[in-house]
Amino acid sequence: MDKLLKLLCKNSQFSTAELAAMLGEPEDYIKAQIREYENSGVIKGYQAVVDWEDLPDSYVEALIELKVTPKKETGFDDIAGMCMAFEEVESVYLMAGVYDLALIVRGQTMQDIAMFVAKKLSTIDGVLSTGTHFIMRRYKDRGMNLVDFDEEQDERSLIL
Numbered sequence: 001m002d003k004l005l006k007l008l009c010k011n012s013q014f015s016t017a018e019l020a021a022m023l024g025e026p027e028d029y030i031k032a033q034i035r036e037y038e039n040s041g042v043i044k045g046y047q048a049v050v051d052w053e054d055l056p057d058s059y060v061e062a063l064i065e066l067k068v069t070p071k072k073e074t075g076f077d078d079i080a081g082m083c084m085a086f087e088e089v090e091s092v093y094l095m096a097g098v099y100d101l102a103l104i105v106r107g108q109t110m111q112d113i114a115m116f117v118a119k120k121l122s123t124i125d126g127v128l129s130t131g132t133h134f135i136m137r138r139y140k141d142r143g144m145n146l147v148d149f150d151e152e153q154d155e156r157s158l159i160l
Contacts, residue, residue: 004023009142016031016034049146059108060135061135063104064132065131065132065133066102066121066127070100070126080094083103088112089104089105090104090106113132117132
């Protein structure tokens with residue numbers, strides 16, 4: 001992977017001066033390279049990695065697997081596009097294995113997600129089956145550690 005892209009993935013708030021110093025390149029070159037990546041669509045946007053568990057507004061996330069029948073002309077793209085259109089869907093991935101598509105879905109409650117699967121996803125023409133896995137805790141997300149095991153104290157006691 002390109003070193004500049006790797007640094008931007010690690011922290012998109014690095015200034016171009018900082019990036020230039022880290023990469024040993026002129027700042028103008030770094031600015032031009034970033035602009036080129038943005039204009040060509042290599043860089044789609046910038047996002048913060050948020051530990052939502054630290055906030056009072058709660059929600060539930062699930063990884064939902066779909067087994068589908070691909071369309072003759074477009075393969076999996078049509079069904080993936082339909083899934084992407086739902087506001088509850090955060091991410092869509094094509095996979096190899098037992099299931100064909102994986103979705104990350106967000107709702108206020110587990111019941112919201114269950115109803116989303118029952119009323120919206122499973123009714124899409126070509127969806128053969130689904131598997132829902134509720135995400136209980138995130139330990140690492142997009143390369144960022146969300147839990148520091150050194151800071152957490154083990155409050156269990158040994159009873160003999």
